[in-house]
Each structure stands twice: as structure tokens, then as C-alpha cells.
Amino acid sequence: xxxxxxxxxxxxxxxxxxxxxxxxxxxxxxxxxxxxxxxxxxxxxxxxxxxxxxxxxxxxxxxxxxxxxxxxxxxxxxxxxxxxxxxxxxxxxxxxxxxxxxxxxxxxxxxxxxxxxxxxxxxxxxxxxxxxxxxxxxxxxxxxxxxxxxxxxxxxxxxxxxxxxxxxxxxxxxxxxxxxxxxxxxxxxxxxxxxxxxxxxxxxxxxxxxxxxxxxxxxxxxxxxxxxxxxxxxxxxxxxxxxxxxxxxxxxxxxxxxxxxxxxxxxxxxxxxxxxxxxxxxxxxxxxxxxxxxxxxxxxxxxxxxxxxxxxxxxxxxxxxxxxxxxxxxxxxxxxxxxxxxxxxxxxxxxxxxxxxxxxxxxxxxxxxxxxxxxxxxxxxxxxxxxxxxxxxxxxxxxxxxxxxxxxxxxxxxxxxxxxxxxxxxxxxxxxxxxxxxxxxxxxxxxxxxxxxxxxxxxxxxxxxxxxxxxxxxxxxxxxxxx
Numbered sequence: 001x002x003x004x005x006x007x008x009x010x011x012x013x014x015x016x017x018x019x020x021x022x023x024x025x026x027x028x029x030x031x032x033x034x035x036x037x038x039x040x041x042x043x044x045x046x047x048x049x050x051x052x053x054x055x056x057x058x059x060x061x062x063x064x065x066x067x068x069x070x071x072x073x074x075x076x077x078x079x080x081x082x083x084x085x086x087x088x089x090x091x092x093x094x095x096x097x098x099x100x101x102x103x104x105x106x107x108x109x110x111x112x113x114x115x116x117x118x119x120x121x122x123x124x125x126x127x128x129x130x131x132x133x134x135x136x137x138x139x140x141x142x143x144x145x146x147x148x149x150x151x152x153x154x155x156x157x158x159x160x161x162x163x164x165x166x167x168x169x170x171x172x173x174x175x176x177x178x179x180x181x182x183x184x185x186x187x188x189x190x191x192x193x194x195x196x197x198x199x200x201x202x203x204x205x206x207x208x209x210x211x212x213x214x215x216x217x218x219x220x221x222x223x224x225x226x227x228x229x230x231x232x233x234x235x236x237x238x239x240x241x242x243x244x245x246x247x248x249x250x251x252x253x254x255x256x257x258x259x260x261x262x263x264x265x266x267x268x269x270x271x272x273x274x275x276x277x278x279x280x281x282x283x284x285x286x287x288x289x290x291x292x293x294x295x296x297x298x299x300x301x302x303x304x305x306x307x308x309x310x311x312x313x314x315x316x317x318x319x320x321x322x323x324x325x326x327x328x329x330x331x332x333x334x335x336x337x338x339x340x341x342x343x344x345x346x347x348x349x350x351x352x353x354x355x356x357x358x359x360x361x362x363x364x365x366x367x368x369x370x371x372x373x374x375x376x377x378x379x380x381x382x383x384x385x386x387x388x389x390x391x392x393x394x395x396x397x398x399x400x401x402x403x404x405x406x407x408x409x410x411x412x413x414x415x416x417x418x419x420x421x422x423x424x425x426x427x428x429x430x431x432x433x434x435x436x437x438x439x440x441x442x443x444x445x446x447x448x449x450x451x452x453x454x455x456x457x458x459x460x461x462x463x464x465x466x467x468x469x470x471x472x473x474x475x476x477x478x479x480x481x482x483x
Contacts (some may be wrong), residue, residue, distance in 0.1 A: 014219050015126075019143055021146070024153070027147050028179045029151075037171075037302060059114050068406075079122045083187050086116055086185075092112055094173055096109045124405075127143050156319040159314070163311065276391075282388060283408045306365070325382035344454050358440050
């Protein structure tokens with residue numbers, strides 16, 4: 001049996017376990033699938049039009065404003081402080097939802113939630129700054145699995161409490177407040193990373209004990225890299241001196257210039273390949289559409305089947321989405337496909353399926369058909385984003401992948417902001433929810449056509465290249481190199 005002391009002494013198991021626990025509780029937001037019903041119900045009494053055209057767009061605008069600064073601060077402050085900020089703002093969000101009435105408070109909730117979503121980059125990238133490279137794959141699986149499990153558990157528990165126990169939406173939010181408070185407490189136990197991807201700093205004053213091999217609990221050798229528990233294990237004087245020196249080095253002009261140079265090099269490497277540009281383009285375009293559908297789907301459900309007069313199953317649907325989507329994403333690693341050749345065609349085909357699902361959601365009058373189409377839409381996205389992230393990550397260093405992740409997300413959010421401002425915001429068109437979804441379906445249709453054409457062209461070019469090589473018997477020029 002593996003003891004807690006053994007886990008804590010491991011170079012990767014302890015931070016992975018703590019981060020996974022945090023991710024589980026932080027994403028077990030029981031009330032989230034029912035937030036729209038709560039806002040337009042008797043507790044907050046905000047009209048559906050105000051929620052659609054005023055309240056929800058605030059999150060999009062705030063998220064865009066916070067994303068890039070948070071991305072830089074995550075690396076500069078070494079992840080943990082930003083994760084703790086996320087936990088704190090989750091608590092503040094549900095305090096506002098539970099105890100503060102009025103539209104201004106709900107406006108602050110959207111700004112607060114933007115901080116929560118922006119700081120997810122700290123959660124997703126933290127593990128790569130504290131564990132050895134050889135454990136990246138396993139740790140990533142555990143961390144993302146915990147995140148997905150938490151969301152599934154929270155959505156399912158919310159549905160059970162509402163459908164079987166008849167719990168009021170207000171008490172669902174109180175339960176969520178308790179759960180996210182546990183996540184915030186867990187964040188204190190995360191080890192402080194000793195390195196960052198871009199703001200390297202000068203770490204010449206590390207205690208000797210973290211620079212040499214040490215004996216493990218069973219006599220085996222420990223990690224050769226600096227251990228991430230220095231903040232806890234070091235003496236008070238050494239810790240303060242090291243922190244002061246580290247802070248001065250990180251904030252120096254030389255380090256900022258070096259970080260900027262490294263960012264520029266990583267940017268050039270990330271987008272130097274035409275193939276990677278295409279993958280990133282799909283990532284940005286599709287994510288913008290996905291976030292828009294995800295952000296407004298509860299309003300569509302309430303339009304078809306008003307929560308005030310009927311039972312709703314939003315939590316059950318979101319839980320089903322997580323399970324089906326996770327299965328679809330997991331299948332990517334077990335399907336033998338040359339994604340470099342057929343990937344773009346797959347992006348176009350599954351985007352076409354997603355397009356059909358969005359149009360059906362907009363046109364159907366059956367809540368169950370709408371639920372099923374949403375599951376199909378979300379599963380397609382989770383499948384394709386897994387393929388895309390894998391293809392980009394396998395061709396880039398960790399620094400470049402982190403930067404690509406940040407840039408692609410920022411571009412997606414910028415596109416979403418434009419869509420929100422034109423289509424949703426009451427200051428411009430302020431369209432109703434059905435018309436909005438028709439536009440989202442058309443948007444996804446454009447994406448599917450673009451990548452179907454590109455995918456067919458790429459497949460045909462690869463076939464011609466293969467035939468030419470067979471006929472000429474010359475030096476191999478691979479599809480990836482040419483395209």
C-alpha cells in the first residue's frame with residue numbers, strides 16, 4: 001500500500017494528486033447547469049431578455065480583457081498564486097449569487113466569473129512547471145480527468161438534488177459555495193513551482209539540498225532536478241533570502257527583455273509551419289463558436305421548455321456530455337489514423353455534423369431533441385479539440401505549446417467578443433435566442449466548408465505525391481514537409 005509520505009516525497013505524484021483534488025472540487029459546481037433558471041426565476045427575477053442581451057455579454061468582454069494579463073502573470077508568478085486567486089473568486093461568485101440581490105450584483109458576478117475562466121490557464125499549465133518531463137503524459141491525464149470528473153459529478157449531483165430531492169435553486173448555490181470553498185483550501189497545499197516557462201530569473205542561490213540527488217524513502221535515488229517542495233522544506237532564513245533574490249531577478253529589466261525575446265522566438269516557431277497554422281485556425285474559429293453555444297444554451301433550453309413551469313434536466317445533459325465527450329476524446333489515442341494527412345478532412349466533416357446539430361437546436365420545439373443535439377455538438381468539439389491539441393503539441397516545445405494555447409484562446413475570445421457585440425449585445429442587434437443559434441449554425445457551416453475544401457485538397461495532394469514517389473523512386477518528400 002502506498003503511503004501519503006511516499007506520495008509526498010515523489011517528484012510528481014504529490015503535486016499531481018493535490019492539483020487533481022483541487023480540479024475536482026473547483027469544477028464540481030453543482031449549480032452551474034441551472035444558473036440561467038436561477039437568474040430568471042423568483043430569486044433574482046431578471047428577465048430573459050436582460051440576461052441574454054446584457055448580463056451574459058459582460059462575461060465575454062471581461063474575459064477578453066483579463067486573458068492576456070493573466071497568461072503573463074501565470075508565468076511570472078509561477079502558477080500557484082493564480083490558482084489560489086481562481087479558488088477565491090469562485091467563493092466570491094457564489095457568495096454574490098447566494099446573498100446579494102439586484103442586477104448590479106449579477107453584473108459583478110459575470111466579471112468575477114471572467115477571472116475564474118481566465119485563470120484556468122494556470123490550472124492547466126501548473127503541472128508542467130513542477131514535474132519531470134517523463135511524467136507529463138500521465139499527469140496530464142490525471143489532471144484533466146479530475147477536471148472532467150468534477151464537472152460530471154457536479155452536474156449529475158445538481159440534477160439529482162433538483163429532480164429527486166426537490167431542492168430549491170438557492171440551496172443548490174449554497175451547496176456549490178461549500179464545494180468551491182474546499183477547493184480553495186486545497187490550493188494552499190500545492191507546492192510552489194521553482195521555474196517558469198518564459199520569466200526564467202536567476203536561480204543561483206538555491207539550497208544545496210535541492211540540487212543533488214537524495215535518497216528516497218525506499219532507498220532509491222530521488223529526482224535530479226530541483227525539488228518543488230523547497231518552500232516547505234527550507235529553513236526560514238534561506239527561504240526569505242532565496243525569495244527576495246528570486247523576486248529581484250524576475251523583476252529585473254534584463255529578465256523582462258529576455259522573456260520578451262523568448263516569447264517572440266516561441267511565437268515564430270509556433271506559427272512557422274503552414275500545417276500548424278491551419279490547426280490553430282480551426283482551434284480559434286471553432287472555439288469561438290463553441291463558447292458562444294455553450295454560453296447561451298441554457299437560454300435556448302428555457303425558451304423551448306420554460307423552467308418555471310416544467311422540470312429541466314440541464315445537469316443530466318451536461319453530465320452526459322462529459323461522459324460521451326470524454327469517450328470520444330479518449331478514442332483518439334486508440335484510432336490509427338494519419339492525422340497529418342486526414343486530420344483537416346476530419347475537422348471539416350465533424351464540423352459539418354456540429355453545424356447540423358446547432359441548426360436543429362435552433363429549429364426544434366422538442367427539448368429532448370435539443371438536448372440530444374447539444375450532446376452531439378459538444379462531443380464533436382471535444383473530439384476535434386483533442387486531435388488539434390495533440391497535433392500541435394507533438395510538433396512544439398512546451399514553451400511554444402503554452403504560447404500557442406494562449407494565442408489561440410485569445411484569438412477565439414476576440415472572435416467571440418465580436419460575435420457577441422454584433423449579434424447579442426442590446427447596443428447593436430440584440431437578437432432573440434433562436435435567431436442567434438441560426439447565426440451560430442451558419443458560422444459553423446462556414447468553418448466546415450473551409451476545412452472540407454482544405455481537407456479534400458490535402459488528401460488529393462498527398463495521394464498525388466505518393467504516386468509520384470512510386471513512379472520516380474526518388475528521394476522521399478513527405479506530405480508534412482510540403483504542406
